[in-house]
Amino acid sequence: MKWNDDVYDVADQVFSERGSAVSETPHGDAALWQVLLDLGWPYVSIDENAGGVGGDLIDLAEIVRASGRHNALVPLAETSSAAWVFAHGGGSVADLGSAATVLFGDRITWTTASSGVVVNGSINRMAWAGAVPTLLLVRADSGTSSIGVIRPAEVKGLSITQGTNLAGEPCADLKFDSVRVANDELFDVPLTVSQISDRNGILRSAAILGAVERAVEHTAQHVATRRQFGRPLVKLQAVQHLLASIICERDLLGSAVQLALATGGAPGATAAASATAGRVANRVAAVAHQLHGAIGITQEHDLHLSTSRLTAWADSPRSQRSWEQQVGELAVAPDDQALWELMTNESELSTR
Structure with missing residues (x-):
């Protein structure tokens, strides 16, 4: 599932090519962050008049998703949200600092x-x-x-x-x-606290989706190559069911984030995507480790790079429960059509 083919492919290439050039410090991957600053990616969806590079929320979400997929240790979502707030106040991102x-x-x-x-x-x-x-x-x-x-x-x-x-x-x-x-x-x-929180939520959901995609990829590869009782694990029906369950979770989250983007980050759709992201993150992390067995908890295997992020991000910056409460408030709102419209929305991705 791609929201923007061109951005998806370029972002995937940039993050994957960092490879052995990773220079992680107590403040993150400094070399990669400099690359992203040079590309202007933290300022995607910010108007050029405010020092941004243009684009829209869909483009930004695709980049943040790639950062989650490649376990990038950079403050991309955080700086992007700060720049968006700063620009709404009439400031230029050039005055914001490097992060x-x-x-x-x-x-x-x-x-x-x-x-x-x-x-x-x-x-x-x-x-x-x-x-x-x-x-x-x-x-x-x-x-x-x-x-x-x-x-x-x-x-x-x-x-x-x-x-x-x-x-x-x-x-x-x-x-x-x-x-x-x-x-x-x-x-x-001219933004409410809820609007700022929703912006953070949709970007965090995109990052979680990227990490989920990588965890599912690791798991599918492992059960296809690991042999038990003389055959690959994936030939066991119980393993097939568990693998299918996290593939469904991945696709469910992808659809939820896509709907939030299609509605331009509407509060109800964003809350639904964020609540789904928290639940999916915990479920996928648990099943991925279950199917990997002991190898999945070692430093030598890359699975922990994704699942540790899923666990850390599931309740950050807001808890899954708070997002679920927001969806619940929508369900009991005087406008009883609001939740139904959200559930049956058939919006295509737009550049709003």
């Missing part, structure tokens, strides 16, 4: 000061937050959002405890102790 991520925090307080705002509170387990030069902190405000641009190297009062998540991505706990954000680093965007 960025968007932060949401229920335990953050903003206090107005004469020259800006003072931020206090904490945010835990945010992927890439301690490894990128720019953080965009979001505050909901009357249906729109206010954004504070925080550059950790330049502010006082921000402590970052760096670690990694199960996927090996940089992951940090942040504590804001009277961090001052000047007026020239504050701006409003």
Whole structure:
């Protein structure tokens, strides 16, 4: 299933060719990230007037999907979302820095000061937050959002405890102790917190789809070549059923993400895709390891590169449960046609 044949093929080639050139550091694969910056891929779907390279959400999702398929350790989805928010606020991505991520925090307080705002509170387990030069902190405000641009190297009062998540991505706990954000680093965007969260959700779903595709590929190859009782594993009916089940899961997720893209990232379709992504990620990871047996948990086999990402991403940046609740709210909304229209939507992919 390809959403854009040309982008799919080019992205697949770029990510696969990195091969032995991987230069992973505590901040990710630096060499690959530089290649993506040179290509402008983090800024796909951003208007050229804002420093982007044009294209649409479908193109971007195809690239993010390829990054998940090839286990790329880069902040592609995070920087793309941050650039999209930044551009909506009238900024140019050239001023964003080499990488960025968007932060949401229920335990953050903003206090107005004469020259800006003072931020206090904490945010835990945010992927890439301690490894990128720019953080965009979001505050909901009357249906729109206010954004504070925080550059950790330049502010006082921000402590970052760096670690990694199960996927090996940089992951940090942040504590804001009277961090001052000047007026020239504050701006409003005509976006709600939900819209920003939905953007993150659809890109994360695309990345999960890529990792699912690779895990299924590894599994199909293993059961076709591994022999047991004098014949390939795939000849066993129980193995056939399990393999068929994760192929169906892969295709289900692909269809869900395609629908979200076809509707231009509509909230209901995005929530459905994200809820599906979390469930499929856990199911495929479990079955892939079951069919690989002991070899699947070794560092020597590449399966863990995909399944560790599936496990880490299933509830990131929002939990599967929260997405399911959003779908549930759609089901009981006064407009009782909303869920039916989502379920029966026959939209083709568009460039909206």
